[in-house]
Amino acid sequence: MADEVILLSYWPSMFGMRAMIALEEKNIKFDYREQDLFNKSQILIETNPVHKKIPVLIHNGKPICESLIVVEYIDETWPGENQLLPSDPYQRAQAKFWADYIDKKVNGPTRLIWAGKGEEIEAGKKEFIEVLKTLETELGDKTYFGGETFGFVDIAFIGFYSWFDAYEKLASFSIEAECPKVIAWAKRCLKRESVAKSLPDSDKVTKYIPELKKRLGIE
Amino acid sequence: MAERSEEVKLLGMWASPFSRRVEIALTLKGVPYEFSEQDIANKSPLLLQSNPVHKMIPVLLHNGKPISESLVILEYIDDTWQNNPILPQDPYHRAMARFWARFVDEQIYVTAMKVVGKVGEERDVAVEATRDLLKLLEKELVGKNFLGGERLGFVDIVATLVAFWLMRTEEVVGVKVVPVEMFPEIHRWVENLLDVDVIKKCIPPEDEHLNYIKARMDSLKLKSVQ
Ligand SMILES: N[C@@H](CCC(=O)N[C@@H](CS)C(=O)NCC(=O)O)C(=O)O
Ligand SMILES: N[C@@H](CCC(=O)N[C@@H](CS)C(=O)NCC(=O)O)C(=O)O
Numbered sequence: 001m002a003d004e005v006i007l008l009s010y011w012p013s014m015f016g017m018r019a020m021i022a023l024e025e026k027n028i029k030f031d032y033r034e035q036d037l038f039n040k041s042q043i044l045i046e047t048n049p050v051h052k053k054i055p056v057l058i059h060n061g062k063p064i065c066e067s068l069i070v071v072e073y074i075d076e077t078w079p080g081e082n083q084l085l086p087s088d089p090y091q092r093a094q095a096k097f098w099a100d101y102i103d104k105k106v107n108g109p110t111r112l113i114w115a116g117k118g119e120e121i122e123a124g125k126k127e128f129i130e131v132l133k134t135l136e137t138e139l140g141d142k143t144y145f146g147g148e149t150f151g152f153v154d155i156a157f158i159g160f161y162s163w164f165d166a167y168e169k170l171a172s173f174s175i176e177a178e179c180p181k182v183i184a185w186a187k188r189c190l191k192r193e194s195v196a197k198s199l200p201d202s203d204k205v206t207k208y209i210p211e212l213k214k215r216l217g218i219e
Numbered sequence: 220m221a222e223r224s225e226e227v228k229l230l231g232m233w234a235s236p237f238s239r240r241v242e243i244a245l246t247l248k249g250v251p252y253e254f255s256e257q258d259i260a261n262k263s264p265l266l267l268q269s270n271p272v273h274k275m276i277p278v279l280l281h282n283g284k285p286i287s288e289s290l291v292i293l294e295y296i297d298d299t300w301q302n303n304p305i306l307p308q309d310p311y312h313r314a315m316a317r318f319w320a321r322f323v324d325e326q327i328y329v330t331a332m333k334v335v336g337k338v339g340e341e342r343d344v345a346v347e348a349t350r351d352l353l354k355l356l357e358k359e360l361v362g363k364n365f366l367g368g369e370r371l372g373f374v375d376i377v378a379t380l381v382a383f384w385l386m387r388t389e390e391v392v393g394v395k396v397v398p399v400e401m402f403p404e405i406h407r408w409v410e411n412l413l414d415v416d417v418i419k420k421c422i423p424p425e426d427e428h429l430n431y432i433k434a435r436m437d438s439l440k441l442k443s444v445q
Contacts (some may be wrong), residue, residue: 050355064314066321074312089298090284096291101272
């Protein structure tokens with residue numbers, strides 16, 4: 001196959017991880033290009049002129065932006081193995097609904113936890129726990145969010161797991177105590193090679209946060 | 220066309236751009252549906268039960284099964300009734316359509332809401348920010364009749380929010396956010412939309428709609444004064 005696949009990403013980004021996991025699930029070889037978001041490369045600005053954010057997937061020269069859109073593109077372009085979205089329209093809609101829920105609800109509170117101070121951290125923690133409980137209810141006793149097979153919603157959420165240790169330390173709480181099923185699910189996901197390969201070590205993320213805050217000019 | 224035994228019900232609001240998107244899609248597909256007007260100030264048990272997570276309209280009930288979030292509903296409709304496709308077939312063009320749809324909801328809508336919600340200098344800032352975003356849409360329209368290309372598509376349906384809400388609100392707010400001199404392509408596109416029967420049929424009647432927007436803004440102002 002003459003496919004040229006390039007991924008612009010940034011190692012601690014859960015959005016970048018989504019694209020990586022999807023490519024790994026499909027066994028697509030790709031050229032990973034780490035981006036410096038504090039000094040954006042010409043290629044990033046050219047391929048995502050609207051948002052100038054990673055991830056960007058460049059497939060045979062054509063750029064695709066927005067992580068969930070990238071994951072769906074990967075699923076539609078390489079439909080063969082490991083289907084990520086179910087074919088049944090109703091199940092598909094449910095998967096999209098939950099991935100969208102994660103995009104709408106998880107980022108706000110978790111950012112308060114790692115980038116906020118005092119009361120903000122507390123508020124972030126409280127809201128994050130509520131969101132986690134909603135997700136835990138949706139997961140129920142299923143192996144993965146979509147049932148027996150690993151898929152779209154799992155990919156949308158699992159990257160955040162690499163930040164859990166940091167959230168717990170910064171906001172002094174235990175996610176496992178609050179939502180044991182979510183942790184059991186995350187551990188199941190990590191047994192997949194695609195996930196294990198794409199998530200950084202929790203330790204590395206936790207240690208990186210002070211530096212990240214400094215670079216962002218908070219703290 | 221829908222089969223006889225199918226039951227399609229939309230929990231919506233006549234003045235909501237999100238709800239109208241779903242009506243446009245169903246009408247385009249020729250799917251008969253029952254419309255159930257909801258009162259969001261006093262949410263019905265059916266709404267709470269069908270969308271327990273966000274408790275928002277629109278919700279589509281297809282044979283009793285609920286689907287929420289207008290963009291998700293539009294894709295569901297396109298997957299379920301395959302005549303008159305809304306999304307392009309090719310994965311890359313599908314991705315681009317989804318990209319612009321998200322852009323309308325996450326950028327334009329969010330920013331334009333501030334034009335309505337703010338006054339004075341803050342409003343001026345919001346107007347400028349909205350225009351900066353609309354310039355990208357303007358560019359997308361060059362050489363095209365619709366955002367979807369030759370025919371009405373996914374992004375057009377989503378962006379009716381710009382054509383018939385944002386651009387109607389400006390008459391009530393008294394600030395021209397989308398002046399024709401600055402946005403000739405967008406204005407041309409709105410004319411093209413108005414030539415489509417389905418659109419004409421599925422947008423709220425202008426006078427009633429303007430009165431509604433005015434009343435809503437008045438009540439919002441009253442609240443902020445208190
Ligand atoms: N909605 C986007 C979010 C991506 C995102 O937030 N990327 C961050 C890194 S985690 C970024 O590139 N930020 C650069 C910037 O904001 O300037 C997606 O899902 O892809
Ligand atoms: N993202 C949603 C937005 C829908 C929305 O904003 N619905 C409003 C009415 S226009 C609503 O139901 N609000 C009720 C509430 O906020 O309590 C979609 O695309 O469907």
